[in-house]
Amino acid sequence: MSWHLDAVIYQLHVRTFCDSNGDGIGDFPGLTSRLPYLQDLGVTCLWLLPFYESPLRDDGYDIAHYERIHPPYGTHDDFRRFLDEAHARGLRVITELVINHTSDQHPWFLAARRAAPGSRKRDFYVWSDHTSRYAGARVIFSDTESSNWAWDPVARAFYWHRFFSHQPDLNFDNPGVRRAVVKVMRYWLDQGVDALRLDAVAHLFEREGTSCENLPETHAFLKAIRSDMDRRYGSRVLLAEVNGDAETVRTYFGDGDECQMAFHFPLLPRLFLALVRGDARPIIQAVTATHPLPDGCQWATFLRNHDELALSTLEEHERATVLDACAPDTAMRLHGGIRRRLAPLLGNDRARIEVAFSLLLSLPGSPVLYYGDEIGMGDDVRLPDRDGVRTPMQWSDDTHAGFTDARARRLITPLIDDATYGYRRINVAAQINDPDSLLSRIRRLIAGRRAHPALARGSIEFLQTGSDAVLAFARTHGSETVVVVANLSSAVRSIGLVLPAQTVGLPLVEIVDDVVFPPAAATPYPLSLAPYASLWFACAAAGAPA
Numbered sequence: 001m002s003w004h005l006d007a008v009i010y011q012l013h014v015r016t017f018c019d020s021n022g023d024g025i026g027d028f029p030g031l032t033s034r035l036p037y038l039q040d041l042g043v044t045c046l047w048l049l050p051f052y053e054s055p056l057r058d059d060g061y062d063i064a065h066y067e068r069i070h071p072p073y074g075t076h077d078d079f080r081r082f083l084d085e086a087h088a089r090g091l092r093v094i095t096e097l098v099i100n101h102t103s104d105q106h107p108w109f110l111a112a113r114r115a116a117p118g119s120r121k122r123d124f125y126v127w128s129d130h131t132s133r134y135a136g137a138r139v140i141f142s143d144t145e146s147s148n149w150a151w152d153p154v155a156r157a158f159y160w161h162r163f164f165s166h167q168p169d170l171n172f173d174n175p176g177v178r179r180a181v182v183k184v185m186r187y188w189l190d191q192g193v194d195a196l197r198l199d200a201v202a203h204l205f206e207r208e209g210t211s212c213e214n215l216p217e218t219h220a221f222l223k224a225i226r227s228d229m230d231r232r233y234g235s236r237v238l239l240a241e242v243n244g245d246a247e248t249v250r251t252y253f254g255d256g257d258e259c260q261m262a263f264h265f266p267l268l269p270r271l272f273l274a275l276v277r278g279d280a281r282p283i284i285q286a287v288t289a290t291h292p293l294p295d296g297c298q299w300a301t302f303l304r305n306h307d308e309l310a311l312s313t314l315e316e317h318e319r320a321t322v323l324d325a326c327a328p329d330t331a332m333r334l335h336g337g338i339r340r341r342l343a344p345l346l347g348n349d350r351a352r353i354e355v356a357f358s359l360l361l362s363l364p365g366s367p368v369l370y371y372g373d374e375i376g377m378g379d380d381v382r383l384p385d386r387d388g389v390r391t392p393m394q395w396s397d398d399t400h401a402g403f404t405d406a407r408a409r410r411l412i413t414p415l416i417d418d419a420t421y422g423y424r425r426i427n428v429a430a431q432i433n434d435p436d437s438l439l440s441r442i443r444r445l446i447a448g449r450r451a452h453p454a455l456a457r458g459s460i461e462f463l464q465t466g467s468d469a470v471l472a473f474a475r476t477h478g479s480e481t482v483v484v485v486a487n488l489s490s491a492v493r494s495i496g497l498v499l500p501a502q503t504v505g506l507p508l509v510e511i512v513d514d515v516v517f518p519p520a521a522a523t524p525y526p527l528s529l530a531p532y533a534s535l536w537f538a539c540a541a542a543g544a545p546a
């Protein structure tokens, strides 16, 4: 029970992970064949990007049939085999519930545009004769769309869309839509998926005179589907995708009766701001503002995902700082964020990449790793939209990076093939048996986290270090305290760490490298930290059960 509180989540795209049949498109049998790799990495849960039937104009977030699998990814049986095999290996599976909108190719939309105005079928979507309704709603894809309304020549009316104009928003005021969406939810829960990521869930309802985001009606609907899910299925999980400030995102946990998880969008840009400035305070501020949560709830923390790195919750000057440092070229920017992978964002500096993962895996929240970042994959900003961070997984230096066999003439998206990040240099095969590789380091961090439940379930207390460049905190659960210290700056730092009272006299054992340090003392504990060094100390009373 409550597996989501200790989950280590790996996000991947079936399409770009592994191709089993040489057509150049990743598929379920390919993914299933790579489960041993994921199990060995130590992750406990897989989050799959949308794999439903789709014209793929938004990489599958434009769904044309909710209950069908996009044919090149495999059959329903392939999906079932994948799910069974994942479960047999102790891996949970999160799939996407994209209900704010459909593709304009979805049968509901094709019917709606032809149906009589005011009819039940027409009202599956949101229509208007003019574009001045809901003027308070911002345009989200600001680099590609200029309005939330698009003209439909068949319906001879405008339809509402918060994302691409080929993604009409469903009309949640129509009870038929709400019923249809619940049916889709039950369909995938019946298949046995463990959790659903609720895509773009802040935008379900529209009301005049509001921003049309985070409305009370949306929260009421979430409470309703949560109770339906609990009643029928027991311990399944809802994960909210809402980008907003701390106060806003927290509302999606409700009183523990909405989503059990939400992505930690408030922390994300502050992690990067902290690393750019070499200053721990943005992290302390973000974590303090977002705790505690209702019982049974957990943040999903992340460094990167399949979208641009969202910076919208930063102050203007903070955003400029991160953009200047991490995305100097305008081709790297999209919708006010950054469309780059983790390694390039951090200047491909191994120590900085490691400290970022160290924080991801030790701060409160269930960490989400984005496929390929564990080997330091790069991106390709010449590709359109966000495709540059969604290139095929680099398994080896073989033809097509081991993603597909040589029969494939065309790949779904080009491989990264440059001198620094190209698959000939950066690949799983080159790292998996090298104890000094990034992959091995991350595997050890994950193992360390899983061996110390305080890092998943513990409380958090920030510790004095005498330096704003050094972040230190204690995570305590039961009789165990883990103390994490991280130098966020590019200079060596010498600090005096004020350890929590309950650790005084206890031996300090560094978890990741298994090194014994002198016992904790009542006086500040002297430590010297190399640039971007981080240490995880286990301090448990001898013989005490953790």
Ligand code: GLC
Pocket (backbone or CB within 6 Å): 058, 061, 062, 098, 163, 199, 200, 306, 307
């Ligand atoms: C979410 C997805 C993004 C997609 C958008 C519209 O934000 O993460 O990839 O483009 O929804 O569906």
Ligand code: CA
Pocket (backbone or CB within 6 Å): 019, 020, 021, 022, 023, 024, 025, 026, 027, 072
């Ligand atoms: Ca294939």
